[in-house]
Amino acid sequence: MTTIVVDRRVRVMVADSKLTISFPGLKREDIQARTTKIRQYGAVMVGASGESPWTEQILKWARTKRTKALKFPREAKVEGLILFEQRIWHIDECGEPIELDQDFFAIGSGAHSAMGAMLAGASPIEAVEIACKVDPHSELPVQVLKYTDGQ
Secondary structure, eight states, X not given: OOOEEEETTTTEEEEOOEEEEOOTTSOGGGEEEEOOOEEEETTEEEXXXXXXXXXXXXXXXXXXXXXXXXXXXXXXXXXXXXXXXTEEXXXXXXXXXXXXXXXXXXXXXXXXXXXXXXXXXXXXXHHHHHHHHHOTTOOSSOEEEEOOTTO
């Protein structure tokens, strides 16, 4: 799946880069590639974890005005993170963004490892690197988005 970490204190979002492609008759582990899981659109950083095309729907939604909730099928396995104006928003399979009242958060299959690393003092980059060591669905290299006022 994925590991994505966001930290509003330092205005950064970090992700692993592993993509697993599933085809009928093949095991999930048979086809692997790399992909970009986090993007920045002006002052908005967004990351998505889960199954395509639902992850792409979150990324595309963040590029627009974001005025209405996303709609996913009941069986969709997807979640997203948004960092906007130093506020963290989480999107689950219900599609409604919910603001989180904490300084950092992680999603994906490596989320627990990354959160534990952050609670122990790791930086967001270190947290994703640690998650990649223990989560078989996350893999280096990491991708990093750091907000600057010039973007």
